[in-house]
Amino acid sequence: MNGNVAIDYRNPNAIRKLGIDALTKELGAVGMVYFIRQFDKGEGDYTAEREQLLADVTIEDIERHIGK
Numbered sequence: 001m002n003g004n005v006a007i008d009y010r011n012p013n014a015i016r017k018l019g020i021d022a023l024t025k026e027l028g029a030v031g032m033v034y035f036i037r038q039f040d041k042g043e044g045d046y047t048a049e050r051e052q053l054l055a056d057v058t059i060e061d062i063e064r065h066i067g068k
Contacts, residue, residue, distance in 0.1 A: 023035055
């Protein structure tokens, strides 16, 4: 991969490049992108949004919705 060149593991840009190169070599460009997408942190605050969306939902509402 890198021959005899020393790797500075404290350099995030160097590690990122080596990692992307290794993933691309093993998975191909498309596979590398799909792999990286698994670690996307997303946006917003899921917990706060969920609490807001479900604030007025009761157990009875859920049971009615699923047909219990």
